[in-house]
Amino acid sequence: MTGKVAIVGAGPSGCYTAQALLKAAPELEVDVIDALPVPYGLVRYGVAADHQGTKAVTRQFDRIFTRMGGQFFGNLHIGRDLSLDTLRAAYDAVVLTVGLSGDRRLGIAGDDLPGVIGSARLTRALHEHPDAADLPDLGPTPVIIGTGNVAIDILRLLVKTPDELAGSDLGPGPTAWLARQDIRRITIVGRSPAEAARFDPAMIRELAGLARIDAHVAPAPQSDGAIAGLLNTLAAETSGPLPVDFRFQAAPRALRQGSDGLLLDLDTPDGPQTLTASAILTAIGFASDGQLADETAQACYSAGWFRNGPTGALPRCREEGQALAARILAELTPDAARPGRALLRDIPGTVDFAHWQAIDTFEKSAAGPDRCRRKLARRADLLTPPPLQDLAS
Numbered sequence: 001m002t003g004k005v006a007i008v009g010a011g012p013s014g015c016y017t018a019q020a021l022l023k024a025a026p027e028l029e030v031d032v033i034d035a036l037p038v039p040y041g042l043v044r045y046g047v048a049a050d051h052q053g054t055k056a057v058t059r060q061f062d063r064i065f066t067r068m069g070g071q072f073f074g075n076l077h078i079g080r081d082l083s084l085d086t087l088r089a090a091y092d093a094v095v096l097t098v099g100l101s102g103d104r105r106l107g108i109a110g111d112d113l114p115g116v117i118g119s120a121r122l123t124r125a126l127h128e129h130p131d132a133a134d135l136p137d138l139g140p141t142p143v144i145i146g147t148g149n150v151a152i153d154i155l156r157l158l159v160k161t162p163d164e165l166a167g168s169d170l171g172p173g174p175t176a177w178l179a180r181q182d183i184r185r186i187t188i189v190g191r192s193p194a195e196a197a198r199f200d201p202a203m204i205r206e207l208a209g210l211a212r213i214d215a216h217v218a219p220a221p222q223s224d225g226a227i228a229g230l231l232n233t234l235a236a237e238t239s240g241p242l243p244v245d246f247r248f249q250a251a252p253r254a255l256r257q258g259s260d261g262l263l264l265d266l267d268t269p270d271g272p273q274t275l276t277a278s279a280i281l282t283a284i285g286f287a288s289d290g291q292l293a294d295e296t297a298q299a300c301y302s303a304g305w306f307r308n309g310p311t312g313a314l315p316r317c318r319e320e321g322q323a324l325a326a327r328i329l330a331e332l333t334p335d336a337a338r339p340g341r342a343l344l345r346d347i348p349g350t351v352d353f354a355h356w357q358a359i360d361t362f363e364k365s366a367a368g369p370d371r372c373r374r375k376l377a378r379r380a381d382l383l384t385p386p387p388l389q390d391l392a393s
């Protein structure tokens with residue numbers, strides 16, 4: 001089957017969709033576009049620096065561009081550099097997999113006070129996203145709000161010793177930032193009972209192996225269900241120098257500025273309580289920044305976090321990508337007059353997959369002794385990475 005499909009967003013949802021399309025119909029022209037000069041979205045900029053096994057999915061995605069005939073067009077922001085209308089007119093189908101880039105707000109009084117930091121902002125900065133703001137100092141008693149895997153990712157990175165970060169791709173800037181933090185206590189706050197926390201069991205088991213953690217869980221889980229049992233074991237088996245308090249059934253009601261930091265008012269089964277925090281890290285999900293939310297976007301196919309909100313990990317992206325590819329193939333009406341990738345090739349400033357391969361090779365070769373990669377963090381370097389500069393000179 002022939003036809004031209006543009007996929008906007010080279011994160012996991014876009015890549016799994018492209019992979020499934022090309023597997024079923026190798027003759028298709030499938031172009032994967034990203035606003036960044038590099039592919040793979042949150043696999044590069046969200047999945048934790050010390051979870052390289054998860055990031056290895058990119059080797060599978062590489063094959064879309066090296067063996068399956070897909071083409072990557074990076075540094076092309078749809079809606080800014082090229083309108084969605086123009087893209088739609090040039091392709092037989094357009095798929096939007098642009099993810100979510102903003103932080104969901106707590107929705108309580110004071111949630112915009114200085115010192116309230118969203119997990120999108122923090123994890124993008126930790127993972128050296130070129131558009132990230134600087135990493136903010138957290139002070140001695142940060143509180144993380146949220147009982148999902150992103151909360152645990154942040155906790156783990158804050159608790160790990162430098163030795164425990166060996167083999168990761170945490171950059172020199174974030175590594176120095178972590179070393180500078182003088183954290184004395186971390187509190188994780190969740191509205192739900194421990195039994196209902198959305199942590200992946202493997203993430204809790206991993207915490208139990210860390211040298212510095214001394215976990216406490218309140219109220220202590222009564223059931224011995226999977227997560228409850230693991231949290232009880234975590235509390236029983238850890239006795240490091242850094243207290244980590246899990247506070248369940250504690251619903252944030254308001255945030256206020258106090259003389260010693262932020263005051264977080266909580267509703268608990270024992271009545272109202274207040275926690276003092278040197279910073280509040282919200283890990284309660286990502287939100288749309290409003291881009292591509294118009295009627296044209298509604299007329300396109302879509303998948304992933306852009307379509308579903310910030311739920312679902314890589315396996316869900318794969319399932320959804322496969323289902324979407326089947327639907328596109330069933331509905332596609334190819335029109336040979338559409339220019340497809342010829343349109344994109346004429347746009348100045350776009351970069352191709354060979355460009356990413358040069359960055360990838362450079363970053364791996366520039367890694368320090370206990371790191372697997374040293375990311376180029378600035379957009380200018382991502383656009384003209386050192387190997388390309390060397391070749392040019």
Ligand SMILES: Cc1cc2nc3c(=O)[nH]c(=O)nc-3n(C[C@H](O)[C@H](O)[C@H](O)COP(=O)(O)OP(=O)(O)OC[C@H]3O[C@@H](n4cnc5c(N)ncnc54)[C@H](O)[C@@H]3O)c2cc1C
Pocket residue numbers: 008009010011012013014033034035036039040041042043046047048051054076077078079097098099100123150153291292303304305306311312313314315317
């Ligand atoms: C901190 C964190 C840790 C995670 N850890 C794990 C984990 O360990 N394991 C796991 O399975 N899942 C993990 N996830 C979930 C996983 O990352 C998501 O399920 C997945 O990335 C969603 O994919 P997506 O393609 O929908 O969005 P994204 O990965 O966000 O990709 C969207 C892409 O679209 C691009 N884009 C945005 N706007 C435009 C535009 N206008 N034009 C062109 N391109 C655009 C972006 O640059 C980006 O590359 C984690 C998520 C986070 C936030």
